[in-house]
Amino acid sequence: MANTKSAKKRISVIAKRTLRNKMIKSRVKTFISNFNKSLATGDIEAIKEKLRLAVKELDKAATKGVLHKNTVARKKSRLYAKFNALLKSAASNE
Numbered sequence: 542m543a544n545t546k547s548a549k550k551r552i553s554v555i556a557k558r559t560l561r562n563k564m565i566k567s568r569v570k571t572f573i574s575n576f577n578k579s580l581a582t583g584d585i586e587a588i589k590e591k592l593r594l595a596v597k598e599l600d601k602a603a604t605k606g607v608l609h610k611n612t613v614a615r616k617k618s619r620l621y622a623k624f625n626a627l628l629k630s631a632a633s634n635e
Contacts, residue, residue, distance in 0.1 A: 561607075562607050565601075565602050565605060565607045566602070566607060566608070568598060569595075569598045569599055569602050569608070572591075572594050572595040572598045572599075573595050573599075573616070573620065575591050575594075575595070576588070576591040576592055576594075576595045576620060577623075579591045580623060580624075580627060583627075583631075585627075585628070585631065588624065588627065589624070592620055592621070592624050595620055596617055596620065599613045599616055599617055600613065
């Protein structure tokens with residue numbers, strides 16, 4: 542256990558930040574999950590909206606320093622790749 546006043550404060554601050562980071566990461570995962578679930582429906586407009594929301598949450602997490610910008614770029618790239626693959630398959634089926 543911490544002995545000094547500053548060490549006790551650091552423990553408190555770290556606990557607050559950890560909670561905040563967990564909340565933000567959980568929110569990002571939820572939006573990505575919603576996007577992945579909407580892929581199965583095939584409704585392009587709904588999927589596009591879910592993609593927009595997921596990208597927005599990823600960008601927020603990067604801005605707040607919860608996720609590294611390269612991690613966010615990789616995740617966004619994978620989401621767009623899935624979306625574009627769906628569009629391509631939908632176009633070839635028509």
